[in-house]
Amino acid sequence: MSAELAEPASKIELPAGVGGGGEIPTFDVHLRVRRYNPEVSEEATWDDFHLTMYGTDRVLDALHKVKWETDGTLSFRRSCAHGVCGSDAMRINGRNRLACKTLLKDLDTSKPITVEPIKGLPVEKDLIVDMEPFFQSFREVMPFLVNKGHEPTRERLQSAEDRERFDDTTKCILCAACTSSCPVFWTDGQYFGPAAIVNAHRFIFDSRDDAGDMRLEILNDKEGVWRCRTTFNCSEACPRGIQVTQAIAEVKQAILSRKI
Amino acid sequence: MQVHKYDVVIVGAGGAGMRAAIESGQRARTAVLTKLYPTRSHTGAAQGGMCAALANVEEDNWEWHTFDTVKGGDYLVDQDAAEVMAKEAIDAVLDLEKMGLPFNRTPEGRIDQRRFGGHTRDHGKAPVRRACYAADRTGHMILQTLYQNCVKHNVEFYNEYYVLDLLTVEEDAVREDGTPYKQKRVAGVVSYDLASGELHVFQAKSVVFASGGAGKVFKTTSNAHTLTGDGMGIAFRRGIPLEDMEFFQFHPTGLAGLGILLSEAARGEGAILRNSEGERFMERYAPTIKDLAPRDIVARSMANEVREGRGCGPNKDYVLLDLTHLEPAHIDAKLPDITEFARTYLGVEPYTEPVPVFPTAHYAMGGIPTNITTEVLQDNDTVVPGLYAAGEVACVSVHGSNRLGTNSLLDINVFGKRAGIAAAEYAKTADFVELPENPLAYTTELLDIARNGTGDEKVAVIRKELQDTMDANMQVFRTAETLNQVLRDIASFEERYRRINVQDKGKRFNLDLLEAVELGFLLELAKVMTVAALYREESRGGHFREDFPDRNDEKFMKHSMAYKDDHAPADGSAESIAGIRLATKPVVFTRYEPMVRKY
Numbered sequence: 001m002s003a004e005l006a007e008p009a010s011k012i013e014l015p016a017g018v019g020g021g022g023e024i025p026t027f028d029v030h031l032r033v034r035r036y037n038p039e040v041s042e043e044a045t046w047d048d049f050h051l052t053m054y055g056t057d058r059v060l061d062a063l064h065k066v067k068w069e070t071d072g073t074l075s076f077r078r079s080c081a082h083g084v085c086g087s088d089a090m091r092i093n094g095r096n097r098l099a100c101k102t103l104l105k106d107l108d109t110s111k112p113i114t115v116e117p118i119k120g121l122p123v124e125k126d127l128i129v130d131m132e133p134f135f136q137s138f139r140e141v142m143p144f145l146v147n148k149g150h151e152p153t154r155e156r157l158q159s160a161e162d163r164e165r166f167d168d169t170t171k172c173i174l175c176a177a178c179t180s181s182c183p184v185f186w187t188d189g190q191y192f193g194p195a196a197i198v199n200a201h202r203f204i205f206d207s208r209d210d211a212g213d214m215r216l217e218i219l220n221d222k223e224g225v226w227r228c229r230t231t232f233n234c235s236e237a238c239p240r241g242i243q244v245t246q247a248i249a250e251v252k253q254a255i256l257s258r259k260i
Numbered sequence: 261m262q263v264h265k266y267d268v269v270i271v272g273a274g275g276a277g278m279r280a281a282i283e284s285g286q287r288a289r290t291a292v293l294t295k296l297y298p299t300r301s302h303t304g305a306a307q308g309g310m311c312a313a314l315a316n317v318e319e320d321n322w323e324w325h326t327f328d329t330v331k332g333g334d335y336l337v338d339q340d341a342a343e344v345m346a347k348e349a350i351d352a353v354l355d356l357e358k359m360g361l362p363f364n365r366t367p368e369g370r371i372d373q374r375r376f377g378g379h380t381r382d383h384g385k386a387p388v389r390r391a392c393y394a395a396d397r398t399g400h401m402i403l404q405t406l407y408q409n410c411v412k413h414n415v416e417f418y419n420e421y422y423v424l425d426l427l428t429v430e431e432d433a434v435r436e437d438g439t440p441y442k443q444k445r446v447a448g449v450v451s452y453d454l455a456s457g458e459l460h461v462f463q464a465k466s467v468v469f470a471s472g473g474a475g476k477v478f479k480t481t482s483n484a485h486t487l488t489g490d491g492m493g494i495a496f497r498r499g500i501p502l503e504d505m506e507f508f509q510f511h512p513t514g515l516a517g518l519g520i521l522l523s524e525a526a527r528g529e530g531a532i533l534r535n536s537e538g539e540r541f542m543e544r545y546a547p548t549i550k551d552l553a554p555r556d557i558v559a560r561s562m563a564n565e566v567r568e569g570r571g572c573g574p575n576k577d578y579v580l581l582d583l584t585h586l587e588p589a590h591i592d593a594k595l596p597d598i599t600e601f602a603r604t605y606l607g608v609e610p611y612t613e614p615v616p617v618f619p620t621a622h623y624a625m626g627g628i629p630t631n632i633t634t635e636v637l638q639d640n641d642t643v644v645p646g647l648y649a650a651g652e653v654a655c656v657s658v659h660g661s662n663r664l665g666t667n668s669l670l671d672i673n674v675f676g677k678r679a680g681i682a683a684a685e686y687a688k689t690a691d692f693v694e695l696p697e698n699p700l701a702y703t704t705e706l707l708d709i710a711r712n713g714t715g716d717e718k719v720a721v722i723r724k725e726l727q728d729t730m731d732a733n734m735q736v737f738r739t740a741e742t743l744n745q746v747l748r749d750i751a752s753f754e755e756r757y758r759r760i761n762v763q764d765k766g767k768r769f770n771l772d773l774l775e776a777v778e779l780g781f782l783l784e785l786a787k788v789m790t791v792a793a794l795y796r797e798e799s800r801g802g803h804f805r806e807d808f809p810d811r812n813d814e815k816f817m818k819h820s821m822a823y824k825d826d827h828a829p830a831d832g833s834a835e836s837i838a839g840i841r842l843a844t845k846p847v848v849f850t851r852y853e854p855m856v857r858k859y
Contacts (some may be wrong), residue, residue, distance in 0.1 A: 008530070012538040014572075014614070056518065056605060068720030072763030072772035079484040082520045082601060084400060085300040101604060125454065127767040131297065144412040145360025153358040157369035166754045170362050170394070170401065171719045174299050195372060208360070 003129035029109050030064050031051050033074065034116040037125050044123070053104050059115065060099040061093055063127075071097075076127035083239055086175030088238070090127050091116040096237040100228055118180035120189065134176045137192045141200040162207035169247050170203040171240040178234035178244050189221045194234035194244045197225055201247040202252060216255045223252040225252050261700060264461045266291045267687035268447055271423045271491060274301030275399070275672035276651025276679070277470035278406035278415075279693035283680030284468070285415040288687045293318050293421040293775075295486060297790075298407045302472060302484045303672065306399025307598060308525035309391030309667040310356075311379055317389045319773075320587035322346040323851075324382060325390065325441055329667060330852050332378040332554045332626075333660020334801035336819065337502070338848040341656045343631050345667070345674050352600050352673040361405040361696065364393050364594075364835055375528040375553075378554035384859070387552050393665045395596045396523050402669060418446030418451070421460070422774060423490065425450040425703045426467065426498045428644070429696055440557035444499065444638050446646040447693040450703045451767050454590065454774070461699050465690045466646045469495065469628060469636070470676060473652040478621035478735070479784040480729035482514055482521035486778075491653040495628050496788065501821040502627035502640060503655040503845065505785070506792035507578045507802045508610075512558040512774040514620025516578035518605055522598045522617060524665040527551045529594050531583040533562065534614060535570035541579075546859040555858045556662040556802045559619040563736040566618070573616060580614035614765030619736055625793075625802060627655040627730075629821065629845070634679040640821070640845045648683050650675040657819065661801025710776040715759025717775045721754050722760070726786060734790055739807045743794040747837065750787045757783060771832060789839045792820045813854055818844040 023080040029051050049066050060078055063094055067074045076099070077087040083101040090099055093107060099115070107113055121129040147156070172195060178183050179193035200219055204212040219225045225248055234244035268284045270277045273294035284290040285576050294301070313320040325346035330337045357363060357371060364372040373389040381388040394401040410417070426449055433443035448463040471491030474482025496502050512533070527533075532551050545561040546553035553561075571577050583591060583599070591599055599610040608615050628649040629637040634656070636647040650656075650670040658671055714757045722763040729749040733742035758781065764772035798812035799805050818846045825841035 008307075008532050008540065010540050010543060012532070012534070014536070014580075037766065037768065045295055067772070069719070070730070073766070075764075075769045075771055079296055079300050079424070079486045080302060081303050082605070083307050084397075084597075085296075085302070085484065087296070087300050099302045103604070111607070128769050139411050144408040145358075147358075151358060153393050155354055155363075155371050158365055159369050160365045162369065163365050167361070167395075170398070170404070173304070173400070174297075174402075203360070204360070207359070 006094070012014065026054055027105070027109055029104055030112040031063060031066065032112040032114045033066070033126070035126055036123050037073070055105065057104050058100055059102045059113070060088060062104060062165060063099060063115070064181055065225045074176060075125045084168040084173060089118050089175040089180070094108060096181040098175060098177070098239045100241050110204055118176060120180045120186045125216035131176065133189060134179060134193070134195065137196040138174065138199055141192065141196045142211055142215055143199045143203065144201060145206065145209050147208055156208050158207055163205070166202050166205040166244050169198045172198050173240060173243050175239065175243055177237040177239055181233040181237035184227050184229055185233060185235065188223070188227065191227045192219065192224055194217070197248050197251055199244060201251050213258065216251070219251055220255050225255065262458065263463060263604055264291065264460060265692070267464065268468065269293060269685045270468040270470055271464045272301070272469065272471035272653070273417065274470065274472055275402055275669065276629045277301035277468070278410050279673050280468050280470060280650060280680030280683065282406065282409050283677055284684040285410070285413050287681070287684035291416050291418060293418045293423050293449070293462065295420060295422045295490070297419050298410065298417060299403060301403060301485055304400045305401040305482070305521065306402070306525035306669050307396040307521065308528065309374065309376060309393035309398050309666045310353060310673070310756060311376060311666040312353040312392060312670065312817035313346065313390060314350060314353065314371060314373065316366060316773050317373050319381070320388055320390055320739060322349065324380065324388070325349065327383050327852060328379050329658060329664055330660070331384070331857060332664040333453070334630050334857055335659070335663050335802060335852070335854040336626050336660035337553050338657045339850040339852060340848050341658045342530055342638055343633050343850060345658045345670060350668050352670060352677070356402065356405060357672065359405050359409045361401050361725065361773040362392065375552060376665045377524050377527065377552045377558070380665070380768065382551065384548070387549055391525070391528065393525065396525050396597045399669060402673070407662030412646045420454040422452040422454060423449045423471070423494065424452050424706065426494050427461070427696055429693055436751045440643070443642070444644045444645050445693045446644060450700060450708070452774070454705070454771070455768055455771055459703055460698050461695065463692055463695055465687035465692055466648065466678045468683050469649040470651050470679070471653045473624045474782065474785045475621050475624070477726065477730050477782050477789065479731040480514060480519040480618070481621035482511055482519055483621065488778035489781045489785040490778065492627055493784050494759045495636070496824050497783060499573060499824065500644070501823045502626060503629040503821055504657060504661070504786055504792070504819050505624070505789045505822055506820060507625035507661045508621060509623040509625060509802050510559040510619035510791060511622035512562055512619055513557055513581050513617040514604055515601060516573070516616035516618045520605060521620065521622070522581060522601065522615065523595070524555070526581060526583060526595055526598060526694070529590065530586055531581055533558070534580045534582050535565045535626070536572045536576065537570055540571070541565050549859045554662055554664060557859065560736050560804060562619055578616045578618040581617045582614040583610045583830050584612055584614060600711065612728055623663055623668060624652055625655070625659040625661060630654050631796055632655050632656065633682050634675050635682065642690060642858035645849045646686055647694070650679040661803060668675055694715055701803045706777060707773065710760065710762050710773055713760050713762060716774035717756045717759045717761065717770065719760055719762070719779050722756055722848060723782065726753055726782060730786055734773050734793065736804060738793055738803070738805050740794060743790050744789045747787070747794070747811070750783060750790070755785055788840060791840050792822055792842065795842050796820060797833065817854065820846050
């Protein structure tokens with residue numbers, strides 16, 4: 001890759017209709033949201049909302065419209081609103097996705113759009129689940145660099161190839177979309193789950209790290225990687241496009257090939 | 261009343277808060293309170309890089325970095341602070357690498373570096389490769405790495421605990437010259453547990469504010485929904501001044517209509533801006549470094565192109581970021597996330613189509629005033645013992661009137677670390693300050709007013725109108741007329757705010773209630789920003805007054821300091837506007853004399 005780029009032209013002819021298509025029209029959506037508030041009732045219910053939405057609106061915009069205009073009690077987490085903070089993973093039309101990254105126009109708006117909390121974690125209120133078990137699994141895989149050598153004065157060297165080896169798993173935003181899409185996790189909450197394994201993978205395959213064996217030992221546990229049934233739900237659910245199932249397979253392979 | 265006792269309480273778990281926690285947690289009993297989960301903080305949205313004069317790919321040194329920071333801030337930077345930041349930048353990057361941050365690498369295996377706006381070789385001669393990066397998710401990697409190291413060091417977090425009040429006491433004291441004054445001391449904070457709706461008192465010897473910015477005062481913003489300026493608002497209400505609040509950065513390249521950030525790294529990697537004529541218009545505004553001029557200049561140039569009728573699209577209201585001359589493989593390697601944003605949210609393919617962009621409210625240069633040790637100031641010189649601030653919530657001031665790209669990720673690491681060490685060291689010898697009588701009184705009343713309101717006003721409606729007027733009148737171009745319009749609008753919003761009606765009356769995860777409280781902070785801060793902008797009758801960095809288009813060093817080479825003062829008259833006189841009193845603070849000069857700022 002050359003560092004220097006050719007200087008671009010001062011002026012160019014812009015192609016017609018440049019910068020995306022024209023206006024995307026307004027459309028109506030029927031939002032069906034799973035509601036639960038133990039302060040009011042132990043029963044979960046479905047609430048229906050009919051909304052008029054606009055071209056670039058996402059599911060999060062529809063939820064905000066309900067909360068801000070119709071029903072302030074509707075509760076969900078969100079922060080960055082563009083798919084990097086991981087707050088708003090939810091089950092949209094039966095698939096785990098980030099509400100802020102799912103454009104309404106990409107869904108079938110001729111039918112109701114269902115929105116539910118992610119599965120396998122205790123529901124606290126509406127779309128909010130208890131994330132503590134999820135973060136507990138994350139913390140258990142030693143998700144930090146361990147280096148036993150002398151600390152250099154400058155940076156540790158790492159080749160671009162070695163850096164690339166674990167690039168995919170550095171993208172994880174801990175949104176839990178993968179773990180809560182996993183059928184094994186739904187039935188066995190003790191299973192570490194895909195996200196924890198992804199974060200172990202990120203360090204196991206980092207050439208600077210010295211604790212790979214310890215992490216492999218942790219994941220060789222009966223609640224570790226061997227519970228994975230390779231259903232690929234996790235890879236499909238990941239809003240960051242991480243090849244989660246492949247990462248789990250690489251960890252399995254590493255456990256099998258290492259000398260104990 | 262639930263009372264927790266810690267040596268150090270850190271408010272906020274973004275980059276500054278967690279960098280502080282890693283230091284403090286190893287020295288003193290530390291708790292971190294965050295209104296989110298740590299990895300949700302907006303540090304994770306930062307993209308392009310973190311500058312440090314490592315000189316890994318070309319000649320560079322920290323003095324050039326200091327100069328660029330001072331000039332970038334249009335000389336309103338405190339030069340002692342900029343020097344600290346540029347010097348300590350090198351260790352800040354190396355610290356992160358040793359903690360595990362996966363920086364992109366050079367062919368030799370060193371940390372790679374790339375160009376960024378306003379960062380130059382030898383005092384402005386040409387762009388320099390100074391930004392260390394991890395693709396275009398450098399902030400994400402910093403946030404993850406710091407959280408990973410907090411896990412490693414068993415840092416104690418209270419997640420989804422909103423801090424709503426700062427507990428202070430005032431003591432009679434006498435200055436060296438014999439004048440009496442009220443010395444503030446910090447006793448702790450009051451926090452609202454989102455899950456249960458219960459209030460908790462955290463008594464602490466040291467409190468570190470690291471709660472981030474207030475971008476949600478604007479409509480078009482790169483900021484998260486949760487960036488409502490809580491920390492600044494709390495401090496201000498408790499008599500701490502806010503410094504340089506008129507300076508807000510508008511990042512040039514937000515996705516048009518959405519405000520989602522497209523990193524300056526795109527231009528660092530060679531992307532350019534074009535108007536509807538296909539012209540590379542930055543050649544006219546900054547002939548030497550063109551598209552890599554600092555953000556205030558690029559944002560203003562873009563807005564000017566649109567104003568003069570050379571905008572693109574059906575409403576001619578944006579310009580284009582052109583990456584089409586770059587190799588797709590290069591884009592994929594260096595800018596994968598932001599090109600994905602263009603595809604996801606606008607349906608534009610950056611390989612072949614230019615991307616519609618327009619300035620987006622991005623960063624508060626101002627904030628809680630601190631010295632270079634991150635100790636909070638209650639006036640120009642007086643430190644509040646035990647109170648610290650770092651990151652966007654603070655004003656140290658390394659950014660002056662315009663922050664250079666990458667210098668915020670640097671700021672949070674350098675001053676976050678300093679805050680963590682200083683807070684813990686202070687706590688080692690200090691005693692707890694006795695809690696004020698009935699420490700929950702203020703917060704209880706604040707919540708009751710919001711919860712029990714029976715009026716007909718909706719929080720979301722007032723917030724939207726606030727954001728609309730701020731976008732229309734307090735953005736890239738300002739005049740006395742537009743600023744006075746904002747103040748009139750805010751006065752009516754404040755009146756309506758007393759009649760809000762929060763629908764959710766429950767205790768559990770009542771975000772409806774918290775949004776009402778957050779709106780209170782937004783209103784307060786928007787007013788401070790606008791009053792300070794009205795007072796500053798000059799143009800400097802991110803603050804551009806069309807009625808005063810030149811920089812005026814004689815009158816305004818000084819920081820503004822806004823104090824909450826309920827006795828300030830409502831007569832609209834220059835230094836006080838209903839409830840706010842403005843003062844000034846000298847700028848610290850060390851090496852550099854102010855010069856005309858050209859690029």
